[in-house]
Amino acid sequence: MDPLLYVLDLIVFIGIFGIVALSLNLEFGFAGLANFGKVAFFLIGAYTYALLSQIGVPFYLCLVAGGLVSAIFGLLVSLPALRLRADYLAIAVLAFGEILRLIVKSEEFAGGDWGITVSPAISLVGASHRVDALVNIGLVYFCLLICFIVVQLLANSPYGRAMRAIREDEVAAEALGKSEVKYKAQALMLGSAMAGVAGGLYAQYLQYVLPGMFMPMVTFTVWIMVLLGGPANNWGVLLGAALVQIFNRGTNILKDYFILPINPTDLQYILFGALIILVLLYRPQGLLKESRIKTKAMEGVRRARNAVKNKGSQ
Amino acid sequence: MTVNWAQVLFNSTITGSLYLIGAVGLTLTYGLSRFPNFAHAEFITLGAYIGYSVAEQAGLGFPLALVVSFLVTGIVGILCYRGIFQPLAKRGATIIHLMVASIALGFILRYSIGATWTWKPLYFTTTWSAFNIGPLRITGLWVWLILTAIALAILMHFILVKTKIGKAIRATSSNPELALASGINVDRVILITWFIGAGLAAFAGIFRGADTQIWPLTGWDIILPIFAVTILGGIGNFYGAIVAAFIIGLAENVGVVGLIALGLSTSYRIGIAFLILIITLIVRPEGLAMLFRRA
Numbered sequence: 001m002d003p004l005l006y007v008l009d010l011i012v013f014i015g016i017f018g019i020v021a022l023s024l025n026l027e028f029g030f031a032g033l034a035n036f037g038k039v040a041f042f043l044i045g046a047y048t049y050a051l052l053s054q055i056g057v058p059f060y061l062c063l064v065a066g067g068l069v070s071a072i073f074g075l076l077v078s079l080p081a082l083r084l085r086a087d088y089l090a091i092a093v094l095a096f097g098e099i100l101r102l103i104v105k106s107e108e109f110a111g112g113d114w115g116i117t118v119s120p121a122i123s124l125v126g127a128s129h130r131v132d133a134l135v136n137i138g139l140v141y142f143c144l145l146i147c148f149i150v151v152q153l154l155a156n157s158p159y160g161r162a163m164r165a166i167r168e169d170e171v172a173a174e175a176l177g178k179s180e181v182k183y184k185a186q187a188l189m190l191g192s193a194m195a196g197v198a199g200g201l202y203a204q205y206l207q208y209v210l211p212g213m214f215m216p217m218v219t220f221t222v223w224i225m226v227l228l229g230g231p232a233n234n235w236g237v238l239l240g241a242a243l244v245q246i247f248n249r250g251t252n253i254l255k256d257y258f259i260l261p262i263n264p265t266d267l268q269y270i271l272f273g274a275l276i277i278l279v280l281l282y283r284p285q286g287l288l289k290e291s292r293i294k295t296k297a298m299e300g301v302r303r304a305r306n307a308v309k310n311k312g313s314q
Numbered sequence: 315m316t317v318n319w320a321q322v323l324f325n326s327t328i329t330g331s332l333y334l335i336g337a338v339g340l341t342l343t344y345g346l347s348r349f350p351n352f353a354h355a356e357f358i359t360l361g362a363y364i365g366y367s368v369a370e371q372a373g374l375g376f377p378l379a380l381v382v383s384f385l386v387t388g389i390v391g392i393l394c395y396r397g398i399f400q401p402l403a404k405r406g407a408t409i410i411h412l413m414v415a416s417i418a419l420g421f422i423l424r425y426s427i428g429a430t431w432t433w434k435p436l437y438f439t440t441t442w443s444a445f446n447i448g449p450l451r452i453t454g455l456w457v458w459l460i461l462t463a464i465a466l467a468i469l470m471h472f473i474l475v476k477t478k479i480g481k482a483i484r485a486t487s488s489n490p491e492l493a494l495a496s497g498i499n500v501d502r503v504i505l506i507t508w509f510i511g512a513g514l515a516a517f518a519g520i521f522r523g524a525d526t527q528i529w530p531l532t533g534w535d536i537i538l539p540i541f542a543v544t545i546l547g548g549i550g551n552f553y554g555a556i557v558a559a560f561i562i563g564l565a566e567n568v569g570v571v572g573l574i575a576l577g578l579s580t581s582y583r584i585g586i587a588f589l590i591l592i593i594t595l596i597v598r599p600e601g602l603a604m605l606f607r608r609a
Contacts, residue, residue: 031489034410045540080596084595086408086410088415089351090350090410091591091595092596094538098538098588099585102582106578106582220417220418220421227414231439263428266425267425267429269420270425270426272421273418273420273421273422273425274422277398277415280414
C-alpha cells in the first residue's frame with residue numbers, strides 16, 4: 001500500500017476519533033457521566049448520514065442532521081437515565097447501544113447485515129486516493145477544530161466550572177443551585193451531537209455503514225483514549241486519540257515484519273486492557289493532568305497567598 | 315400459526331436456568347464489591363473453554379469438566395480481584411474507574427482466550443439423548459441444566475442461611491463496616507465470594523457452550539440478559555435473581571412468539587432482555603428486592 005496514503009488515512013482516523021474522544025471528555029471528563037454507550041450516538045450519526053445522502057441531501061446538511069438526530073436521542077436518553085446512579089446509567093446506555101445495533105442489523109431500511117453504501121462528501125472528478133484523503137483531512141479537521149473550540153470554551157467558562165463542581169460533589173453543587181440533571185443532560189446532548197457528526201464523517205469516509213462497525217468495542221476504544229490522554233484535558237484526549245490510533249496501526253504493521261507467536265489483533269487488545277489497568281492504578285489523571293481553573297478571582301487568591309508566604313520567609 | 319405453549323414454557327425454564335447460573339456470581343460480587351464486574355462475561359467464556367479442554371481435548375467427560383472449570387475459573391476470579399480490583403479500591407478508585415477496569419480485564423481475558431484457542435467457534439461433541447414427553451422435545455443437556463439450576467438454588471439457600479460463610483456474605487453485603495466491627499474477616503468473605511461467583515460463571519459457560527457453540531464472545535453474548543437478571547432481582551439479592559431469571563427467560567421465549575406474530579425479526583430476541591433491563595433501571599432500579607428480605 002502507498003505509504004503516504006497510509007499516513008493520510010491514519011490522520012483522518014485520528015481526527016474522527018479525536019472528535020468522539022472530545023465528546024466523551026465533555027461527558028465524562030467534565031460532567032462525570034459514565035457513558036458506556038458512546039457508540040450508539042456514533043451509529044446514529046453514521047446511519048442518519050447514510051440514509052439522507054441516499055436521497056440526495058447535500059453532505060453538510062447530512063452532517064448537521066446526524067448531529068441533531070444524535071443530540072435528540074442524547075436528550076431522550078438523558079431524561080430518564082440521568083437520575084440513575086453511575087453504574088446503572090452505564091449499563092442502561094450500553095444496552096441502548098446494543099438495541100440500536102440490533103435494529104439496524106434487522107431492519108430492511110437500514111440495509112441489515114449488508115449495510116448501506118455511502119457516497120463521499122466531496123468527490124472531485126479524477127482525483128487520486130491521496131487527494132481524496134487530503135480533502136477528508138480538511139473536512140474532518142475543520143469539524144474537529146469547531147468541536148475543540150466549543151469544548152475548550154465551555155470548560156473554562158462559568159458553565160464548565162459548574163459542571164466540574166457537579167462532578168466533584170453533586171450535593172454541594174445542588175445546594176448552590178446548580179441543577180445536576182440539567183447540566184448533565186446538556187453535556188450528554190452536546191456530546192451526542194459531536195459523536196453524531198463524527199459518525200457522519202466516518203460513514204462518508206469509509207463509504208459504507210455496517211452494523212459490525214458499531215460494536216461496544218468502539219465505545220471502550222474511546223474510553224481508552226480519554227483515560228490515557230487525561231480526562232478533563234482536551235489536549236490530553238486528543239493526544240490519547242492519536243496514541244491509540246498509532247498504536248493500533250503499529251501492531252498491524254509489526255506483523256508484516258515480525259513473526260509473532262500471537263495474532264496481532266489479539267495482542268493489541270490484551271495490551272490495551274493491560275495499559276488501561278496500569279493507567280488506572282498508577283496514573284489515574286492520565287498523561288496530561290486536568291489544568292487548573294483560571295479566573296480573575298482565583299488569580300487574586302493565589303497572589304495573596306504568595307505574598308503571605310514571601311512575607312513569612314523574610 | 316399454532317404455538318406449542320408447553321414447549322415455550324419449557325424453553326423459558328431452560329433460558330431462565332442458564333441466566334440464573336450466570337447471574338448468581340455477578341449479583342453476589344456486585345453486592346459485595348459494589349461495582350458491576352463486566353469481566354464476568356469473560357469468566358463465563360473462560361469456563362466454557364476450560365470445560366471444552368477437559369471434556370473434549372483431554373476426553374475426561376462432562377462432569378469432570380464442570381469440576382475442573384469451576385475450580386480454575388474460580389481461582390482466576392480470586393486473582394483478578396486481588397490483582398486488580400482490590401488495589402484499585404484501596405487507591406480510592408471511583409465506581410466508574412472500577413467499571414472501566416473490569417472492561418479492560420475483559421479485553422485481556424477475551425483476547426487471551428482468542429489467542430489461545432483461536433476465534434473459530436468450537437463445538438462440544440458429546441451427544442445428548444433427546445426424547446419427547448407429550449408435546450415436549452427435551453434433551454439430556456437441558457435436563458442437566460435445569461437440575462443444576464435447582465440444585466444451585468437449594469444449595470445457595472442453605473449456604474446463605476445456615477452456614478457461617480453464608481451469613482458472613484450477607485452481613486458484609488448489607489453493611490461492610492458493621493461486619494468488620496463484628497469480627498468478620500471481610501477480606502476473606504469477598505475472596506470466597508469472587509471464587510464461587512467466577513466458578514459458577516464457568517458452569518454457565520459450559521452449559522451455554524454445549525447448547526450452542528463456544529467462541530471468545532460466548533460470555534459477552536449473554537452478559538446483558540444476565541445483567542438484566544441481576545438488576546431486576548435486586549443487586550446482591552439471590553432470591554430476587556431466581557425470580558428475575560425466570561421472568562427474563564419467560565419474556566424472551568414468549569417474546570419470540572410475539573415477534574414472529576408481528577412479523578419482526580427473531581434477532582430482536584436478545585433485545586427483549588435489554589428492554590426489560592432499561593425499563594427496570596428507569597422505573598424501579600432497586601428491582602424486586604423489596605419483595606424479598608435482602609439475602
